[in-house]
Amino acid sequence: MTNFSKKGEKITEQSYIENILRLNLGKAASFHMDYDEGEKVFKGIITQANTDHYIIEEKVSGKTIILPSIFLKYIVFDEKINYPTVAPKFKRTSQSYPFEKALRQPPISAQSAIVIDGNTGSIVFEQNAFSELPIASLTKLMTAIVALEASSLNDLVTISAEAAAQTPSSCPLVAGDTLSMRDLLYCLLLRSGNDAAWAIAEYVAGNVPSFVNLMNQKAKALGLNQTTFTNPSGLDVPSSNLSPSYDLARLMRYGLTNPNFRKIIGTKSYQTTSQLGNEYNFIHKHRLLHNVYYVIGGKTGFTRRAGRTLVTAAEQDGQEFIVVTLNDPNDWEDHVNLLEYAFNLYGITVDTPNDFAKPIPGASD
Numbered sequence: 001m002t003n004f005s006k007k008g009e010k011i012t013e014q015s016y017i018e019n020i021l022r023l024n025l026g027k028a029a030s031f032h033m034d035y036d037e038g039e040k041v042f043k044g045i046i047t048q049a050n051t052d053h054y055i056i057e058e059k060v061s062g063k064t065i066i067l068p069s070i071f072l073k074y075i076v077f078d079e080k081i082n083y084p085t086v087a088p089k090f091k092r093t094s095q096s097y098p099f100e101k102a103l104r105q106p107p108i109s110a111q112s113a114i115v116i117d118g119n120t121g122s123i124v125f126e127q128n129a130f131s132e133l134p135i136a137s138l139t140k141l142m143t144a145i146v147a148l149e150a151s152s153l154n155d156l157v158t159i160s161a162e163a164a165a166q167t168p169s170s171c172p173l174v175a176g177d178t179l180s181m182r183d184l185l186y187c188l189l190l191r192s193g194n195d196a197a198w199a200i201a202e203y204v205a206g207n208v209p210s211f212v213n214l215m216n217q218k219a220k221a222l223g224l225n226q227t228t229f230t231n232p233s234g235l236d237v238p239s240s241n242l243s244p245s246y247d248l249a250r251l252m253r254y255g256l257t258n259p260n261f262r263k264i265i266g267t268k269s270y271q272t273t274s275q276l277g278n279e280y281n282f283i284h285k286h287r288l289l290h291n292v293y294y295v296i297g298g299k300t301g302f303t304r305r306a307g308r309t310l311v312t313a314a315e316q317d318g319q320e321f322i323v324v325t326l327n328d329p330n331d332w333e334d335h336v337n338l339l340e341y342a343f344n345l346y347g348i349t350v351d352t353p354n355d356f357a358k359p360i361p362g363a364s365d
Contacts, residue, residue, distance in 0.1 A: 025049070026046065029043070030042070030075065030078075031043075031067050032074050034073040042065055044065060048123055050069075053130065054069060064223050105125060106338060106341050108127050108338070109330040110327060110330075111131075111327035113125070113245060113325045114126045114323070114324050115339075117342075118321055119319060125338060125341065126246065129249075130246055132226050132243060133306070134236065134240035134305050134306035134309075134326075134327075135234060135248060135309055136302050137169070137300065138243075138309050138311055138324075139234035139301070140188050140189060140301075142219065143188060143200060143201070144185055144261060144265075145254070145255050146218055147181065148185070148258055150205075150214070151181050151204055153185070156275075159175055160202055161175040163175075163195050164195055166195040169191070169192045170194060172195060174278055177278060178275040184196045185200070185260075185264050187280070187282050190267065190269070192285060194233040197233040197234075198232065211232055212229050216228065216229050219247075223250075225247075226244050227242065236304075236305045240303075245325065248311060248324045249323075252299075252322050252324070256297070256322075267284065269283045269284065283363040285360070286310075286312070287356070287357055288312055288336065290363075291355060291360075294314045294315060297312075297313040299311045308327070310324070310325050310332075312335045319346055323335050332357040333357065340352060
């Protein structure tokens with residue numbers, strides 16, 4: 001490769017764009033996008049280049065911006081760039097791109113899917129990962145994060161009649177009983193209790209609508225610009241919570257930086273007794289957490305509108321990956337295939353057991 005472009009020179013060769021960007025990750029450029037409403041210009045540092053989209057860190061705001069390649073008019077770099085001299089097909093090398101092995105991507109049943117590098121946040125695999133879809137109980141990732149940042153695990157929460165009435169997935173909680181915030185978070189993330197989500201929301205913000213506002217504020221603060229919450233549980237009332245799998249993967253990555261979040265979402269079972277003497281045994285619904293040694297946490301979800309939704313975090317030899325699928329009837333197998341694919345790309349061997357999807361006694365889907 002050679003220094004081809006002078007500062008300020010337009011790059012318009014569409015067949016080379018992806019290759020050029022991959023050879024110049026970390027450099028600043030202006031992306032001129034041709035939208036229906038007219039041309040828009042985005043200035044930022046190039047962080048990712050894929051066939052159907054580019055990702056930059058915007059200079060002014062610091063936000064992550066996703067730019068669909070179909071709308072790209074041309075690019076102007078702020079400095080000289082590395083340019084491929086011969087073949088338009090990008091050749092991956094350890095110097096220019098982190099993936100040395102040209103492995104075939106696994107077929108995926110999900111409407112939307114993504115794998116990100118948990119260490120860096122880079123996209124490893126994506127399929128329709130930027131479409132806003134119903135997310136069901138993956139909502140509870142944000143519910144837990146807001147609660148952990150706004151309360152103490154030892155706080156005592158008295159359960160209201162409205163919270164105790166939340167169904168169908170429940171702890172189940174009893175009106176007038178009292179549990180700790182720690183207990184409720186374990187019910188929330190392991191048992192996926194809608195009643196726990198409601199009780200947490202009422203305690204943290206005084207009422208559910210105010211807590212939902214906190215959820216949306218946190219999403220905005222994290223740059224999850226395509227994510228919208230209407231409730232803390234993930235039910236499709238009053239309307240569905242919407243997010244792309246890309247945003248959810250980033251949310252999970254953020255959550256894992258909190259030691260309490262990481263511990264709870266990676267716990268296989270948890271026992272507690274309420275102040276009224278009600279005994280609980282919460283068993284994590286995520287089958288891969290129980291059956292696959294390199295899986296360190298995750299969250300399940302389902303509604304009729306959303307279908308099956310799933311997030312999985314995995315770690316081997318210090319390398320973490322996060323997988324998210326939305327509306328995926330074959331999610332357990334898809335997550336295992338995507339994790340094996342990701343680890344292999346990084347030269348890490350994992351040995352997934354054949355019975356990775358076996359049901360877990362006491363844990364309903």
